[in-house]
Amino acid sequence: MPNKTIALVAHDHKKPDLIAWAKKNKMHLESLDLVATGTTGGLLTKEVGLHVRCFKSGPLGGDQQIGALIAEQALDVLVFFWDPMNPAPHDPDVKALLRLCSVWNVPVACNLATADMIISSPLFHDPDFKPELPRY
Numbered sequence: 001m002p003n004k005t006i007a008l009v010a011h012d013h014k015k016p017d018l019i020a021w022a023k024k025n026k027m028h029l030e031s032l033d034l035v036a037t038g039t040t041g042g043l044l045t046k047e048v049g050l051h052v053r054c055f056k057s058g059p060l061g062g063d064q065q066i067g068a069l070i071a072e073q074a075l076d077v078l079v080f081f082w083d084p085m086n087p088a089p090h091d092p093d094v095k096a097l098l099r100l101c102s103v104w105n106v107p108v109a110c111n112l113a114t115a116d117m118i119i120s121s122p123l124f125h126d127p128d129f130k131p132e133l134p135r136y
Contacts, residue, residue: 004076004124005033007066009058009097010040011088014081021079021115022048028119035069037062063093070100073133077124078108079115105131 006029010018022029022044034052036044041054055065069075078101082094101108109115123129 003031003033005035005069005074006077006079007069007075008034008036008040008044008052008079009063009066010081011058011083011086013083013086015040015043017112018079018081019043019047021081021112022050025119026050035066035075037066058093059089063097067097067100070097070104070106073104075106077118078106079118080108080110081112081115082110103134105134107131 008018008022018040026048029048029050034044034050035041036052036054038054038057038060041052044050044052045054055062066075066078070078078097080094080097088094098108098110100106107118109118118124
């Protein structure tokens with residue numbers, strides 16, 4: 001059975017939170033296929049020592065690249081620490097990404113508490129668990 005694929009994304013003001021969370025959960029994350037938007041992926045590699053497949057920066061298309069994985073049912077979880085207090089120029093891309101998670105029933109964590117709950121869930125570690133796909 002292939003590894004779970006997790007996307008890790010964070011807005012600038014939330015990158016330190018994601019890095020701290022990844023350090024705390026490095027043991028779990030090392031066994032997963034990790035993807036990330038450009039800057040975030042580079043930081044995770046440099047500061048945490050994780051192997052991450054980096055896409056483009058979010059505003060340059062990285063959000064859409066992750067969205068494509070969701071639409072192809074090739075992403076198991078999205079951890080996206082977005083900053084609700086600082087609107088970004090690519091807010092429509094962010095909303096589209098979150099919408100795709102709802103459309104395709106992909107678990108998404110937008111904050112530390114939810115990320116902790118997802119990664120500590122027995123379902124997360126069950127290789128046979130797959131969320132039910134909606135029928136449209």
